[in-house]
Amino acid sequence: MTDHEAKVERRGFLKILNSLLAAVGLTAIVGPAIAYFWPSKLEEMPSEPVSAGSEGSIPEGEAKTVRFGRYPALVINTPKRGIVAYSAVCTHFACLVKWNPEIDKIECPCHEGYFSAVDGSVISGPPPTPLEEILVTIVDGNILIGGEA
Numbered sequence: 001m002t003d004h005e006a007k008v009e010r011r012g013f014l015k016i017l018n019s020l021l022a023a024v025g026l027t028a029i030v031g032p033a034i035a036y037f038w039p040s041k042l043e044e045m046p047s048e049p050v051s052a053g054s055e056g057s058i059p060e061g062e063a064k065t066v067r068f069g070r071y072p073a074l075v076i077n078t079p080k081r082g083i084v085a086y087s088a089v090c091t092h093f094a095c096l097v098k099w100n101p102e103i104d105k106i107e108c109p110c111h112e113g114y115f116s117a118v119d120g121s122v123i124s125g126p127p128p129t130p131l132e133e134i135l136v137t138i139v140d141g142n143i144l145i146g147g148e149a
């Protein structure tokens with residue numbers, strides 16, 4: 001192999017490497033933008049209802065986080081609607097939301113997103129869509145979340 005051929009081969013390799021790095025950089029920039037406008041859905045909800053404990057285990061104005069399939073769910077005893085449940089996965093970048101009883105709102109600690117406990121709607125912050133609501137049924141004093149209506 002001549003010096004000239006080695007230079008051409010090296011140049012070709014550097015071009016490929018440059019293209020790969022550009023593709024990785026573009027993915028790092030475009031990926032979050034796509035996730036913002038098309039947030040991931042909660043795909044893996046259990047098909048059967050999941051127990052969230054007894055009705056009395058969540059006093060009014062309080063909440064608990066329960067395991068709901070692959071993702072946690074937030075179960076809140078609201079003064080307006082009684083017991084409600086939402087996916088605890090933020091619709092922005094999938095951080096886990098939590099109940100803040102001092103302000104009566106669901107908050108996402110990652111980017112200060114706030115959701116209503118009444119309907120899961122976005123009150124403020126960057127989340128693009130409401131929290132996904134989960135069906136709640138009370139059977140013999142036990143809270144069941146999920147399943148079919």
Ligand code: FES
Nearest residue numbers: 090092093108113
């Ligand atoms: S991930 Fe929840 S506000 Fe950004």
